[in-house]
Amino acid sequence: MTRVSVNRTLARLYWLLSLVLLLLLASKFANDIPGIPPFVISAANNFYDFMRDMSLLIATGGVAYISNIYQKRSNFVESLEEEWRNIVRTKSVLLSTCEKPYLATDDYLAAYYRVSETIDTMRIVYRNAGETDGLVGLYPYAPLHDMRRAIQTLDPRVASDVTKEKKALVRDAILQSFYALRETFLEELDLEEPQHPLLIAGSRRLKTPGAAVSARVMEEYQRKKLDRDASPRPDIDVFLTKLRSAEEGEAGKAPVPGR
Template identity: 60%
Template sequence: MTRTSLNKKLWLVYVSILLVIGVSFLATFADLVPGLPPAFLAAAGKIYKLVSDMALLIATLAAAYLANVFQKRASFVTALEDEWRSIVRTKSALFTFCEKQNPSADDYIEAYCRVSEVIDTMRVVYKNAGETDDLIGLYPYAPLHDMRRALQSVDPRKRSNITAEERKLAGDAIMQSFFALRENFLEELDLEEPRHPLLIAAGRRLKRPGARSYARKRQNRQRRQQDRDASQRPDIDAFLWGLYADENGGADSQERSRESVPPTVAR
C-alpha cells in the first residue's frame, strides 16, 4: 500500500468518524433548538440512542480497519526495502562485471540473471503504470531496463572484441541509471533526516580513551576474582595479556602482562 493509498484510507476513516460525532452532537442538543417539529425531535432522540448503542461496535470496526490498513502498509514497506536491497546488489554485480578486464561468459550470465531477477521481483511491489485487463502498461522503473540493455551491449558471447572503453561506457550508463532510479524509488519510504548526522569530511572520534571509575573498579574486582583460581593454560593467559598490552599500550596493561601466571591445574 503506497503512501497515497494510505492517506486516502485514513482520510475516509477520519471523515466517517467526524460525521458520526457530528450527527450524535446534533441529535443530543436538538431539543434545545426552539421551533423544531416534534417529529424531528423524536427522530433525533432515536438517532442518538442508536449511535450510543452502536458506539462500541463502530469503534471496534474502525480500529480493525485501521489495523488492517497499517498492516498492509508495513508489509508493503518491507517488500519495498527488500527490493531496494536487491537493486543495490544488482548494481554492484553489473558494475563489477564492467570493471573486469576480461569478463567471461559465466560472469555475464551471472550478472544478467541478477538484473533479470530484480526486474521481475518488482512485480510483487508495484504493478505496471497504466496497466489494465487488456493493456500491459509501462514498467514502473525504466532505469532497470536501461541497466539491463547496457549490460547486454557488452555480452562477450556475441562479440569477442569488446574494448575496455565500451565496458567503461556501459558501466557509466549503469551507474547513471541507478542514480536516477534512487532519486525516485526511495521517495515512497518514510525517510527522515538523522538527528545526529556527521556532515564533515575527515571526521574523527571525539571521545578519548578511558572509562568511568566504577567501571575500572569492576574490572579490577573481576581480575582479582579470576586470579584466585589457578589457570589451566597459563601460556594462553600470557599470550592474551601480551596481545592486550600491545594493543592498548598502557603501563597498567604492560605491567599486568608481565605478572606471573598461576601454576597449571591438571585437567
C-alpha cells in the same frame, strides 16, 4: 499500501468520523432546538441511543480497520526495502561484470539474468503505471531496463572484441541509471535526515582513550574476584596477558577493533 493510499484512506475515515460526530451532537441536543418536527426528534433520539449502545463495537471495528491499514503499509514498506536491496545487489553485479578484464559468457549470463530477475520482482511491489484491464501499462522504473540494455551490449556471444572504453561507457550508463532510480524510488520510504550526521570528510574520533571511574572500579573488582581462585590453565592466562600487553603497547600505532 503506498503513502498516498494510506493518506487517502485515513482522510475518508476522518471525514466519516467527523460527520458521525456532528450527527451525534445534533441528535443529542435535538430536543433543545425549536421548530423541529416531533418525528425528527424521535428519529434523532433513536439514532443517538443506537450509536451509544453500539459505541464499543464501532470503536473496536475502527481500531481494527486502522490497524489493518498500518499493517498493510508496514508490509508494503518491507517489500519495498527488500526490492531496493535487490536493486543495489544487482547494480554491484553489473558493475563487477564491467570490471572483468576478460568477460566470459557465464559471467555475462549471470549478470543479465540477475537484472532480469530484479525487473520482474518489481511486480511484488508496484503494478505498471497506467495499467488497465485491457492495457499493459508502462513499467514503473524505466532505468532498470536501461541497465539491462546497457549490459546486453557486452554479450561476448555477439561482441567478442569489447574494449575497455566500451566497458567504461556501459559502467557509467549503469551508474547514471542507478542514480536516477535512487532519486525517486526511495521517496516512498519517508526517509528523514539523521539527527546526528557526520558531514565532513576525513573525520576522526573525538573521544580520548579511557573509561568512567565506575567502569574502572567494576573492572578492578572483577579482576580481584577472579584472582581469588587458582586458574586451571595458568599457561593460557600468561598467553592472554602477553597478548593484551602487546596490543595495548601498539594501541597508538594501529586501531583496535571494537574500540
